[in-house]
Amino acid sequence: xxxxxxxxxxxxxxxxxxxxxxxxxxxxxxxxxxxxxxxxxxxxxxxxxxxxxxxxxxxxxxxxxxxxxxxxxxxxxxxxxxxxxxxxxxxxxxxxxxxxxxxxxxxxxxxxxxxxxxxxxxxxxxxxxxxxxxxxxxxxxxxxxxxxxxxxxxxxxxxxxxxxxxxxxxxxxxxxxxxxxxxxxxxxxxxxxxxxxxxxxxxxxxxxxxxxxxxxxxxxxxxxxxxxxxxxxxxxxxxxxxxxxxxxxxxxxxxxxxxxxxxxxxxxxxxxxxxxxxxxxxxxxxxxxxxxxxxxxxxxxxxxxxxxxxxxxxxxxxxxxxxxxxxxxxxxxxxxxxxxxxxxxxxxxxxxxxxxxxxxxxxxxxxxxxxxxxxxxxxxxxxxxxxxxxxxxxxxxxxxxxxxx
Ligand SMILES: *[C@@H]1O[C@H](CO)[C@@H](O)[C@H](O)[C@H]1NC(C)=O
Ligand SMILES: *[C@@H]1O[C@H](CO)[C@@H](O)[C@H](O)[C@H]1NC(C)=O
Ligand SMILES: *[C@@H]1O[C@H](CO)[C@@H](O)[C@H](O)[C@H]1NC(C)=O
Ligand SMILES: *[C@@H]1O[C@H](CO)[C@@H](O)[C@H](O)[C@H]1NC(C)=O
Numbered sequence: 001x002x003x004x005x006x007x008x009x010x011x012x013x014x015x016x017x018x019x020x021x022x023x024x025x026x027x028x029x030x031x032x033x034x035x036x037x038x039x040x041x042x043x044x045x046x047x048x049x050x051x052x053x054x055x056x057x058x059x060x061x062x063x064x065x066x067x068x069x070x071x072x073x074x075x076x077x078x079x080x081x082x083x084x085x086x087x088x089x090x091x092x093x094x095x096x097x098x099x100x101x102x103x104x105x106x107x108x109x110x111x112x113x114x115x116x117x118x119x120x121x122x123x124x125x126x127x128x129x130x131x132x133x134x135x136x137x138x139x140x141x142x143x144x145x146x147x148x149x150x151x152x153x154x155x156x157x158x159x160x161x162x163x164x165x166x167x168x169x170x171x172x173x174x175x176x177x178x179x180x181x182x183x184x185x186x187x188x189x190x191x192x193x194x195x196x197x198x199x200x201x202x203x204x205x206x207x208x209x210x211x212x213x214x215x216x217x218x219x220x221x222x223x224x225x226x227x228x229x230x231x232x233x234x235x236x237x238x239x240x241x242x243x244x245x246x247x248x249x250x251x252x253x254x255x256x257x258x259x260x261x262x263x264x265x266x267x268x269x270x271x272x273x274x275x276x277x278x279x280x281x282x283x284x285x286x287x288x289x290x291x292x293x294x295x296x297x298x299x300x301x302x303x304x305x306x307x308x309x310x311x312x313x314x315x316x317x318x319x320x321x322x323x324x325x326x327x328x329x330x331x332x333x334x335x336x337x338x339x340x341x342x343x344x345x346x347x348x349x350x351x352x353x354x355x356x357x358x359x360x361x362x363x364x365x366x367x368x369x370x371x372x373x374x375x376x377x378x379x380x381x382x383x384x385x386x387x388x389x390x391x392x393x394x395x396x397x398x399x400x401x402x403x404x405x
Pocket of ligand 2: 139140141156157158159220
């Protein structure tokens, strides 16, 4: 069991925020640079620590931090995460940025022990390196992006769980995902969606172009996938979400695009036609926070969005551990952050707390277990504003304490 308490000092910092806000923990100070974040069972948020390859489990109700996956040997790093069937999946990055290995590591979520290491089929095929970045789970399959190739690695998790067997196939993304140079980050965040009417698929973000594509027909039967650009130009009329990193679906229809270089999260409402699966996208606004410092990936819990601060802009060398003031940042569920976007007034209510284990995919995805329908109730705006005030107080005291200690 790897359940050692890590950061005793952070309890003081965190408990004060709790006292002030009276809400679930909304901010977490981390001792190492994070990247991925995903919802685990109950109030657990898993957060990857890039350089050590370890994964923290943060209890979002109490702020307690424990080690879910211990630091790994042999230079194994931890970037995007997914949680499924008591397994934690970790994307290992690659040599082109930070010096990781393009592999997917699967760990037992209860013990932290490694189950298996899986390798993609196509590796470095564009000659701009390989970088396994983020993971989504749909059904019993994990889908992993490679930021310097137009391939998505698909991995059967039933076979991983039952036999430790990495049965891998791949999907091809459209041409914009083929990098032209080694700084041309293509595929980054990935998330699964599943609408009430049965339409399901994946969303994949192109970081540099700021576009998001829907990918359907992802079965392992030789059928070419079907793509639709839902955000970005030229084929979508929705403006690009530049720096698109982690993708998150909440309540079945709300898409959160964590835009690292922009220090914001774009929020969109999606729907799909049952007849042909065509998606419609409505931009709802953006979330920002004075605490954002190149946020990479977000997860949702109990009415809050939690985002990792990767600090890639402030500290571009991954070897700089950035251990002094990296924080997980809380934010509001959706678009009622009037301090940020005055134009949004019709905000949906924060979703009810989901006690059921969140068996989700990349970046906190859970296409299957998420309650569907963002209930807009008449009390929504008032309670959102109350939450905002509480969060702002929390931020203020958090910052104050961060400065003091
Ligand atoms: C893979 O990509 C890197 C750039 O990250 C390049 O330097 C290297 O030559 C490539 N390796 C192979 C085997 O193609
Ligand atoms: C994964 O493997 C299991 C066990 O062989 C199989 O039943 C299931 O259909 C596979 N899933 C996919 C999507 O191929
Ligand atoms: C893994 O599973 C696949 C599909 O069932 C099978 O063809 C392959 O032989 C298995 N590999 C091992 C090492 O068991
Ligand atoms: C999202 O779209 C659905 C379907 O069009 C609609 O019922 C819902 O109210 C919308 N939600 C928001 C927050 O705009």
